[in-house]
Amino acid sequence: MKWKEYEAKWQQRWDEAGVFVPQVEDSKRPKFFVTVPYPYTSGALHIGHGRTFTTGDVVARFKRHRGFNVLFPMAFHISGSPILSISDKIAHEDVKTINLYKRYLEIYEKDLEKIDGIIESFKDPEKVAEYFAGKINLDFKSVGYSIDWTRQFDTGQPHYNKFIEWQFHKFKETGILVKGSHPILWSLKNSQPLGEDDISDGDVDKVSISEFTLIKFEGEDGFFVAATLRPETLFGATNLWINPDVHYVVADVNGERWVVSEEAVGKLGVQGGSVKVVKKERGRVFLGKTVSDPLGRQLPVLPAGFVDPDNGTGVVYSVPAHAPYDYQALVDLKRDAKFGPVVSEIEPVVIISIPGYEVPAREICERMGIRDQRDSRLEEATQEIYKAEFYTGVLNDKCERFSGMLIQNIKDEVKKWLKQKGASGVFYETSRKAVSRGGDKVVVAVLDNQWFIDYNHDKWKAKTRKHLAKMVILPEKFRKLFENTVEWLDKRPCARRRGLGTRFPFDKEWVIESLSDSTIYMAFYVLIPYLQGVAPEKLKPEVFDFLLLGEGDAEKVAKLTGLSVEKVNEARKAFEYWYPNDLRHTAPAHIGNHLTFFIMHHLAIFPEKLAPPCITLNEMLIREGAKMSKSKGNVIPLNHVKEKYGADLYRMYVVSSADLDTVVDWREKDVGAVQRKLEKFVEIMDRCSETTEREVVNEIDRWMLSRFNRSLKVCTENMEAFRFREAVVEMFFKLLNDVRWFERRSEEPYGLLRKIAKDWLVSLAPVIPHTAEEYWEKLGGGESGFVSLAKWPEANEKIINSGIEKSEDFVQGVMEDIRSMIKMAGHQPGRIYLYTAEDWKWKALELVVKEKQGALKHARTFKDPAEAAKTLASFVKNRVWENGIERLDEASIIAGAEKILKEEFGAEVVVNDNHDPMNKKGKAMPFRPAVYLE
């Protein structure tokens, strides 16, 4: 295909001419600063990622045509743990990872020999980042993004680190940075935090952290510590359960003596406790003993096989009235020789009232016919009771101060109360049993000295709500998601133990978390041209204070950095010129974190006028109805676009096939349809470039120009409103159909089309820039520079002519009628007679348009009042006034369309002839001539 050639050609020319590298200007030309989040460089990007960047590029290009000085920069994100994990895995010869990356490399490397060497280099994480950054850069160029690459950086660079350090200094000054402890998923074996990616099946079956309440039961060996998710059930406890066959330990925990399972003691050790094991015992050793609960009651310790030593503490208190497992275990134990007598004295204590139950656990076990405590249906029974109790349960008078309260309201209250009594603590457990990809068990650890960003700090949220209300969010339906996110954001850890990025400035053991280091970096794009020559260690916070906030003075910054005072002032001026970031465009997936941080961090540091004014979003892209994923093997890398489809086809498809808030479905068949349209467009442009421009000679020429200007008007309005699909459908697809019609109707279509060809090219240049450049040059536009920088055409309203368009609609309507009649008749006519409506029918129509229902009373004034009444009534029924009907000279319009009618039907067309054997004349209505075929 020829466009492969010209796409590369124009990309190179743009590059050489620096077309997309803007300068700070003093002129009145307004600036427009647009960003799309920098990609994470752990692998190849695919056409789904490309959708977002393409949309951003369309905006950037459109704004350029509209006279803005546009800054559209790009950088690369390498912060966080994924790239590090990849390197680690490759260094450890992880076959799966190595194969995955080999496949990635095959996308880019023709020379397969080189792949092993590159993989080898990936043992260094920086090489991974560097490699993919380089490739993504080329991918982006290959689809024609109008990016200013002179500002490219990555988030591991020392200059960037200094900038992020400054950001956190600011956070500290404002008081939003706080310190505390925090639970995370952890590998006990490697003493390392585990992210979703590190956990086996972590992506499909998420592991979350559950908070258990520890409750202490005092016995002669120390405290038996039970872990529960439902501390309020303590009031109904009747005994403790211990698994007789597993190992328990007696240990010193924070100065107290505790009895817990062997598994639990390891977990306690990483949850902030100081733990020392005193001795290890089989569970059965403790059976039959008595403990006292926090309410002062004496409870027996009994055996139960269902107790899992690896869930919670392996010590469970029994609530037989409400927990089916507990109830059934007691029933089972009644038959036991040793414990039977003790058990028979135990009565379930009902503490929660729910409709339909007296003693819920007993009734459900009996109803379901549970056999024993190994019965698998106990799980189901438990769920049912728990659910009912959570939503409808009310604590009864056995629950002291909590009686009468709803379960769902009191959990935290009970925890607080138990804590005050000194009878409880907190224990974290994973929501499911999980192992890391390396095979070690996943537990929960509590990190002390964790740094948080406190999103609830002071007036921050109030300020955010206020600003958000003023922001433009498009599509508007995503606004609610922002509002909700602002509400639920709480303290969020912002430093991690592991990962690439910027060291936490107040504690260098930590690394700034990767979402928190990419929220105000748009400012860095503005500064980077000025900072590149400065040694990073010279970039003290004072430097950024001046450049970004105007605090301090240029002389001091010049001294600190070694830059000249002029240069420093220039940098400050650049920032004042470009900021705020007029538009941030990305995917809705980021609303729940990145985008909201983006807004809030700006508000925390900058004056409100520099906070983001506008965010636009586009949905994802799927392929043939299915999500693209590595495992399905249906991913199309962005790199394949230029070879397989061509950049302009890809861009046109992505923009035209769905609105921003709708998923794009990449369907090969539909892509082919768009391709044919593009080919048609190119063919028209070729013809235009081979012809000389001619003047308007007839109505059909006027029609074409009217259509063009109308489309241009609609297109411009939609582009301005970010409705790109609509804009392109109008300016490309509909207009192509019009041109096709015009080709049939006009003797010399291309001479006339040449008049509008250049404007047409500019209006499509944001979407198909390469084709636009190519034909811009062919049509002689090149003398005035690149089409990418051409002025957007203005629709000429004076040329838009509804009357002419109506006439043409009329011709098409007549053709349709004739066609359907021929179809019904089943044979070709030799002659087609058309009869237009008589004058009085037009008068009737006009009367109804003017007087609506009132027109009916004028029936008498017509020659044939009965006929007139019927006609008037039908016009009223059809509410004809809503269309603002204008009278057409139908006979002469048909005469003007003689050529196409003849061509189409291969028959002579006769208008208003006296020959009317079927008496059709009377059937004619305005806009609907009667037809007789002969």
Add this chain to the structure above:
RNA sequence: GCGGGGGUGGCGGAGCGGUCAAACGCGUCAGACUCAAGAUCUGAUCCCUAGUGGGUUCGUCGGUUCAAAUCCGGCCCCCCGCACCA
């Protein structure tokens, strides 16, 4: 569970109070071109009807209105997010 978004023809999807039997595309059918296939072009594609007319449709059940795919309420179903993950 909480929060958000949706359910339109054989399919993907526009439409979001009247010009709607519903854009555009895919698929299917017919015709043209071709030795033929493919591509391309032209047309048809809810049902009835020698035509501009009638009938039944937009998850489901109701309601508001002269008028509803479009507004309101109930119900059913699907998708997405819920934090330390980029």
